[in-house]
Amino acid sequence: MDALIRYGLSIEEIQNMMDCNEEISNVLDSSIKRIISILKNIGLSDLEIISIIEGNPFILSRDYEEIDRLVSCIKKLGFNDLVNLFNSNPYLLSLSCSKFEDIFNQKINEGLNKEEAISYFYYNLVM
Amino acid sequence: MFLEYLEDLGYSDVEIKTISKSVSINPLTDSNLLYNIKSIYKFFSNNGISNNDFKNITLTIPFIISTSLENIKSIIKEYKSLGFSNTNIFTMIKEYPYLLEFPVSTIKTKYDSLLELGFSKDNLVDIISNYPSILRKDNSTLKKRINIYLNYGFSMEQVVKIHCLYPSLFEIQSNMIKNKLLSLEKHGFNNSDIISLISYNPKLLLEDDFINTYFSYLIRYGYTELDIINIMKKIPFIINERIKERINYNIKVLENIGFTRDNILLVTSNNPYLFLYSSDDFSSKINYFLDLKYDKDKVINLFLKAPVLFSYNLNTLKLKFDFYKENDLVDYIFDNPNKSIINTNFLNKRLSYLKNNNLYDDNKYDLFLDDISFNKKYKITRYELEEL
Numbered sequence: 001m002d003a004l005i006r007y008g009l010s011i012e013e014i015q016n017m018m019d020c021n022e023e024i025s026n027v028l029d030s031s032i033k034r035i036i037s038i039l040k041n042i043g044l045s046d047l048e049i050i051s052i053i054e055g056n057p058f059i060l061s062r063d064y065e066e067i068d069r070l071v072s073c074i075k076k077l078g079f080n081d082l083v084n085l086f087n088s089n090p091y092l093l094s095l096s097c098s099k100f101e102d103i104f105n106q107k108i109n110e111g112l113n114k115e116e117a118i119s120y121f122y123y124n125l126v127m
Numbered sequence: 128m129f130l131e132y133l134e135d136l137g138y139s140d141v142e143i144k145t146i147s148k149s150v151s152i153n154p155l156t157d158s159n160l161l162y163n164i165k166s167i168y169k170f171f172s173n174n175g176i177s178n179n180d181f182k183n184i185t186l187t188i189p190f191i192i193s194t195s196l197e198n199i200k201s202i203i204k205e206y207k208s209l210g211f212s213n214t215n216i217f218t219m220i221k222e223y224p225y226l227l228e229f230p231v232s233t234i235k236t237k238y239d240s241l242l243e244l245g246f247s248k249d250n251l252v253d254i255i256s257n258y259p260s261i262l263r264k265d266n267s268t269l270k271k272r273i274n275i276y277l278n279y280g281f282s283m284e285q286v287v288k289i290h291c292l293y294p295s296l297f298e299i300q301s302n303m304i305k306n307k308l309l310s311l312e313k314h315g316f317n318n319s320d321i322i323s324l325i326s327y328n329p330k331l332l333l334e335d336d337f338i339n340t341y342f343s344y345l346i347r348y349g350y351t352e353l354d355i356i357n358i359m360k361k362i363p364f365i366i367n368e369r370i371k372e373r374i375n376y377n378i379k380v381l382e383n384i385g386f387t388r389d390n391i392l393l394v395t396s397n398n399p400y401l402f403l404y405s406s407d408d409f410s411s412k413i414n415y416f417l418d419l420k421y422d423k424d425k426v427i428n429l430f431l432k433a434p435v436l437f438s439y440n441l442n443t444l445k446l447k448f449d450f451y452k453e454n455d456l457v458d459y460i461f462d463n464p465n466k467s468i469i470n471t472n473f474l475n476k477r478l479s480y481l482k483n484n485n486l487y488d489d490n491k492y493d494l495f496l497d498d499i500s501f502n503k504k505y506k507i508t509r510y511e512l513e514e515l
Contacts, residue, residue, distance in 0.1 A: 091438060099320070119497050123465075123468060125434065
């Protein structure tokens with residue numbers, strides 16, 4: 001938990017996150033740091049990252065390689081503004097790459113073009 | 128003398144008969160058997176095996192009495208060389224005495240063949256410690272079963288994880304695995320849903336009626352089977368006794384705040400993370416708005432129609448609403464709660480763009496247009512706005 005404390009989260013905030021996702025207590029600091037680093041590389045600020053992980057504490061117990069794959073997958077689909085995407089909807093970071101693609105392709109099958117499908121994710125709660 | 132020793136150890140007449148049938152007891156073998164059992168008993172006892180456990184071991188594999196202590200020690204040494212601790216080994220032997228059946232040469236071969244299936248050394252220590260009978264399983268059968276998962280789309284890491292979490296999965300026959308995957312599809316889960324669900328809850332492979340087994344309390348509250356399927360798709364980790372208590376509690380807290388049952392069914396179906404959040408946490412967010420004297424029904428409606436708001440921390444919510452207040456957009460947001468998902472920084476960029484081009488005053492609600500419509504009207508994309 002040192003990694004979260006050093007990152008600026010209060011004990012109460014960390015406790016809320018652990019109440020929500022008890023697996024966090026088993027996660028190594030090194031893994032948390034890697035996940036934060038992935039989010040920073042996207043362009044998210046520290047305050048934004050804190051808000052995201054508080055909103056979706058399950059991100060922290062994910063394998064950081066899965067998150068990395070998800071980010072690559074989202075970029076490949078044509079999303080360029082990941083900062084606003086994850087700020088608007090932190091739950092997206094819990095999806096697997098294949099799940100994200102499934103939802104995206106479902107929108108295409110519903111008749112949206114690629115641009116519209118991308119836009120959909122910024123304006124609707126997708127889980 | 129050997130049989131008398133067994134009596135001294137507390138073996139019943141029936142148990143002594145069982146042993147006698149399995150080992151050849153005659154005046155020539157009697158002293159050897161006595162020597163063996165005394166030395167084995169002492170060795171096991173020094174390693175934490177109780178009297179009862181020892182009896183159980185000898186009744187399960189009576190041949191052990193005819194085995195020399197050196198033989199047993201060499202088997203234990205082999206397990207140690209594979210990474211098992213002393214405690215592990217004797218716990219496994221208590222649970223599964225057949226481990227002592229394997230000659231030393233076959234233990235390593237069996238272990239290596241399990242490594243070839245894709246399990247790591249650390250995984251195997253955990254798996255075999257929890258499920259020692261895997262050493263008896265035929266490798267080609269295990270491989271066939273593992274391939275079913277891999278062909279379905281599970282990664283090897285996921286296959287290893289679910290078997291470490293729940294080693295009894297090794298018992299499930301190939302047909303049963305396939306039928307179970309098919310049955311989950313019939314419930315409406317797609318391939319990636321099923322992989323997620325089983326990764327979090329391998330027990331689902333053993334359940335016939337998971338809806339009633341795990342969610343009868345939600346059905347009683349008013350959720351339909353379809354609601355539950357949709358919730359499971361969104362939070363596959365919902366199957367958990369501890370979470371059940373949290374869910375029941377959070378539902379009560381929402382009722383106390385003023386959400387009706389129908390509201391609760393709707394808002395939690397749309398954002399089931401609400402089941403998992405600390406009730407103090409989500410209460411404080413709603414109370415923030417109530418303390419600002421916004422109408423309670425409007426606040427409830429806001430969170431009902433924009434359940435993503437529960438995912439923003441209080442600071443983020445405050446920043447959002449400060450922006451709406453400064454720009455006289457609060458009423459608009461209460462009337463159009465779904466627009467609150469749009470990130471405030473992005474709205475600020477649009478605001479600056481419209482103001483700089485003297486377009487804002489007549490078109491302020493265009494801040495909330497989707498990307499396609501905004502681009503059509505103002506000929507600027509999201510990415511171009513971000514670059515400004």
